[in-house]
Amino acid sequence: MLQIDGLGHAYAGHPVLRDVDLTVRRGELVSIVGPSGCGKSTLLRCVAGLTAPARGTIRIDGRPVAGVPGGLAVVFQEYGRSLLPWLTVRDNVALPLRRRGGTRAQRRAAAASALDAVGLAAVAARRPWQLSGGMQQRVAIARALAFRPSLLLMDEPFGSVDAQTREDLEDLLLTVRGPEMTILFVTHDIDESVYVGDRVVVLNGSPAGVVADLPVTLPTRGEQIATREQAEFVRLRAEVGRQVRKA
Amino acid sequence: MSVASAASRPALAAGRLAAVVARRWAVAVALVAAWEIVTRRRGDVFFPPPSAIVARMHELWFSGPATRLWLTPAATADLLPSLGRMAAGLAGALLAGVTLGVALGRSPRTLAYLDPLLQFGRSVPPPTLVPVFVVLLHLGTTMQVTSIVSGAVWPILLNAADGARSVDPVQTDTARVFGLSATDRLRTIILPSALPKIFAGLRLSLSLALILMVFSEMLPGTANGIGFQLIDAQSRSDLPTTWAAVALLGILGYLLNTLLLGVERRALRGHDATRGGERP
Numbered sequence: 001m002l003q004i005d006g007l008g009h010a011y012a013g014h015p016v017l018r019d020v021d022l023t024v025r026r027g028e029l030v031s032i033v034g035p036s037g038c039g040k041s042t043l044l045r046c047v048a049g050l051t052a053p054a055r056g057t058i059r060i061d062g063r064p065v066a067g068v069p070g071g072l073a074v075v076f077q078e079y080g081r082s083l084l085p086w087l088t089v090r091d092n093v094a095l096p097l098r099r100r101g102g103t104r105a106q107r108r109a110a111a112a113s114a115l116d117a118v119g120l121a122a123v124a125a126r127r128p129w130q131l132s133g134g135m136q137q138r139v140a141i142a143r144a145l146a147f148r149p150s151l152l153l154m155d156e157p158f159g160s161v162d163a164q165t166r167e168d169l170e171d172l173l174l175t176v177r178g179p180e181m182t183i184l185f186v187t188h189d190i191d192e193s194v195y196v197g198d199r200v201v202v203l204n205g206s207p208a209g210v211v212a213d214l215p216v217t218l219p220t221r222g223e224q225i226a227t228r229e230q231a232e233f234v235r236l237r238a239e240v241g242r243q244v245r246k247a
Numbered sequence: 248m249s250v251a252s253a254a255s256r257p258a259l260a261a262g263r264l265a266a267v268v269a270r271r272w273a274v275a276v277a278l279v280a281a282w283e284i285v286t287r288r289r290g291d292v293f294f295p296p297p298s299a300i301v302a303r304m305h306e307l308w309f310s311g312p313a314t315r316l317w318l319t320p321a322a323t324a325d326l327l328p329s330l331g332r333m334a335a336g337l338a339g340a341l342l343a344g345v346t347l348g349v350a351l352g353r354s355p356r357t358l359a360y361l362d363p364l365l366q367f368g369r370s371v372p373p374p375t376l377v378p379v380f381v382v383l384l385h386l387g388t389t390m391q392v393t394s395i396v397s398g399a400v401w402p403i404l405l406n407a408a409d410g411a412r413s414v415d416p417v418q419t420d421t422a423r424v425f426g427l428s429a430t431d432r433l434r435t436i437i438l439p440s441a442l443p444k445i446f447a448g449l450r451l452s453l454s455l456a457l458i459l460m461v462f463s464e465m466l467p468g469t470a471n472g473i474g475f476q477l478i479d480a481q482s483r484s485d486l487p488t489t490w491a492a493v494a495l496l497g498i499l500g501y502l503l504n505t506l507l508l509g510v511e512r513r514a515l516r517g518h519d520a521t522r523g524g525e526r527p
């Protein structure tokens with residue numbers, strides 16, 4: 001589905017990414033972790049076609065990415081600024097669906113069910129700036145999910161919510177993902193990367209490259225506490241932590 | 248809570264409102280009163296007392312029948328054409344200013360090339376172009392409306408360009424990612440982002456339009472309008488009418504500005520909390 005070869009990028013001569021290789025199968029959920037400022041958001045921007053990489057190629061379904069690929073949804077790290085303050089929460093979620101066709105009523109229904117899934121049905125008629133940071137983040141997630149993307153890029157999407165909501169959202173993500181939805185999930189939470197990911201890719205170094213690409217094979221999945229107690233989970237978490245901290 | 252206190256609350260609020268209004272207007276009222284006293288004492292024909300001016304305004308424009316909103320035929324003959332020209336001029340300036348401004352704001356390179364020209368256009372004192380339009384278009388409504396547009400378009404254009412340029416890049420990225428159509432981008436991102444600036448420009452344009460409206464009506468060959476009244480009364484040395492027209496223009500400017508502020512507040516209500524927007 002997604003193939004990144006020798007990707008490199010620099011901002012004003014300051015190298016950020018170097019020789020990033022990554023292949024993602026359709027329907028896979030890949031966690032990306034790495035120290036702050038190492039270039040995770042930059043990598044997502046390149047995949048999204050928002051930033052043209054200085055070097056390397058990105059292919060989606062074999063075709064090189066030039067511009068924003070279709071069927072893409074992004075939950076931006078600056079989630080609050082990505083919502084339009086003059087639209088209601090519902091209209092924010094429904095806006096991208098216009099491109100998907102369907103009637104206005106259908107779009108509103110899709111928006112309503114996505115908002116319901118993130119627990120925000122009650123604030124659909126409010127404006128984003130009337131919500132807390134964590135609620136805004138959930139609106140951005142609802143907007144991406146309602147879009148039913150084939151490629152979903154999430155940049156620290158659960159960073160501003162409380163622990164309980166975070167676990168609920170992690171489980172929601174695992175429920176809504178399907179064989180047709182490929183997900184890149186950037187997080188700085190090592191536990192989370194192992195919990196949600198099929199694979200954990202660690203970016204590190206300066207300029208950063210892929211220093212580890214660990215498949216997650218957990219015997220059982222889906223229940224927060226039990227999953228996190230498994231020996232395999234603990235082992236993976238320790239391994240990812242070592243790779244992230246490695247200077 | 249007792250019934251009595253609930254009942255007295257509206258009265259209390261009304262009282263407080265009256266107090267605020269009284270305080271705000273106290274100075275103005277005192278100054279007008281002083282003006283009245285001084286002008287009456289002096290008896291100068293060039294400076295009639297405010298009461299005489301108000302009486303003349305009433306007699307000229309507002310002593311009509313209630314069925315016609317108390318407007319006299321003179322009021323409809325002079326006020327309406329003036330207001331009509333101003334409205335047409337402002338509408339033209341708004342349309343042209345927003346269209347050009349947003350287009351320029353979204354293409355930084357064109358804006359950079361045209362910037363010196365735009366600064367020049369804005370710096371030309373608006374009334375100086377009126378004689379040019381007189382030659383080009385002859386006297387009449389077309390010339391007057393064109394004059395108003397030519398002066399009032401600049402603040403709107405420059406502000407709209409500035410507003411359209413300063414759209415939050417995260418919003419632009421969002422639009423690109425979700426593949427919003429050009430119309431959707433314009434309608435849901437660019438115009439709303441530019442709206443506060445457009446209103447700021449519109450407020451400036453409003454006063455320019457008022458100036459140009461009067462100025463273009465003061466030219467020889469005009470047959471109606473407040474500017475015409477003003478110049479006509481002056482030629483007849485009718486000082487109370489001259490002053491009445493001046494006062495009317497002041498009131499008109501004040502009312503239109505208040506109206507615009509009201510529209511602006513409504514239009515920007517959804518915008519966001521950083522502007523001190525309360526819950527609607």
Ligand SMILES: Nc1ncnc2c1ncn2[C@@H]1O[C@H](COP(=O)(O)OP(=O)(O)OP(=O)(O)O)[C@@H](O)[C@H]1O
Nearest residue numbers: 011012016035036037038039040041042043077188
């Ligand atoms: N637009 C930009 N212009 C210049 N430098 C930039 C720009 N965006 C990012 N950088 C730099 O590139 C590096 C990587 O930034 P990036 O946002 O990709 O990091 P990140 O891994 O997402 O960090 P975080 O975990 O804090 O979000 C940082 O050193 C940052 O200073």
Ligand SMILES: [Mg+2]
Nearest residue numbers: 040041077155
């Ligand atoms: Mg980042």
